[in-house]
Amino acid sequence: MAIRLTSQDREAIGLAGTPAEISKGIAQYTQAQRRLDAQVETLTKKYPKQWVAMDSGTFICRRRSLPQLIQACEQQGMEPSRLAIRYLDPKPQTIIL
Numbered sequence: 001m002a003i004r005l006t007s008q009d010r011e012a013i014g015l016a017g018t019p020a021e022i023s024k025g026i027a028q029y030t031q032a033q034r035r036l037d038a039q040v041e042t043l044t045k046k047y048p049k050q051w052v053a054m055d056s057g058t059f060i061c062r063r064r065s066l067p068q069l070i071q072a073c074e075q076q077g078m079e080p081s082r083l084a085i086r087y088l089d090p091k092p093q094t095i096i097l
Contacts, residue, residue: 003052013082025082028054028055028056028082029082029083029084031056032054032055032083032084033052033084035056035084036054036084036086037053039054039059040086040088042086043059043088044090045061045090047088048088048089048090049064049086049087049088049089049090050062050063050064050088051063051064051065051066051068051085051086051087051088052068052069052081052086052088053069053073053078053080053084053085053087054083054084054085055078055082055083055084060073060076060078060083061076066085066087069085072092
């Protein structure tokens, strides 16, 4: 059975990239998130109540608000959707499910 793609379908696929590009992006994001997770305690002590962004292991920037952080990342030529971003809360709430 053949699947017919509309021009909109083809455009969306093109924006996402090839399967290899998508896989590489997921791997880079996963690496960035793991490194951020490993450093969150240290970063929280250093930058409490701030937002931080990391790419695949490199600390990019910090700001007091998420919109400011996104703007700073974009000004550095970084795509925020490809970064690990976290708010550093020195007193996180525990949720019991």
